[in-house]
Amino acid sequence: KQEVTQIPAALSVPEGENLVLNCSFTDSAIYNLQWFRQDPGKGLTSLLLIQSSQREQTSGRLNASLDKSSGRSTLYIAASQPGDSATYLCAVNDYKLSFGAGTTVTVRA
């Protein structure tokens, strides 16, 4: 069974600092990996989708990398802003989608 881990569970940084969020998974035979953002009490918003054949994907200040062989993905958020405060979840698709518990980010003004 696929196990997805996100460490740390919570992170607090000053505004302007770059964010590095980690996601690890146990089975490398995946189709794709997706990063989501979740605001308190809300649904999930898709940030980036990386196919298994890709090494990275970029959207604005966001960059996600994928290393299947080591079972890791990293989400980088450049020049963080208070509006980036949220919980970030990764989901691994190996035919069944498995979610991590998320990293809750607080960006201090």
Added chain:
Amino acid sequence: EAEVAQSPRYKITEKSQAVAFWCDPISGHATLYWYRQILGQGPELLVQFQDESVVDDSQLPKDRFSAERLKGVDSTLKIQPAELGDSAMYLCASSPGQGASTGELFFGEGSRLTVL
């Protein structure tokens, strides 16, 4: 912008009562999912539909939960009777693809259930 619609946003019910949630996916999306999310945890799949057919309901507590997608468009998730442990966020998601190549998932705002 197309989005997944869910209702109600909030539901408070008493133990042993029946409750139902509705989801309308993005138009044209063949795959529909119902997830349950307990506070502080990631979502867990309850049921996955491909058009009107159930693809995976292995984690659905079938003694009290049921789900249908009769015409392959919108879907209803029902709980009867509700138990205290059912208090959670119920999330609906849809995807344009089929099977493993489902591609990107799009979520609705969720339905927050509180069972008293």
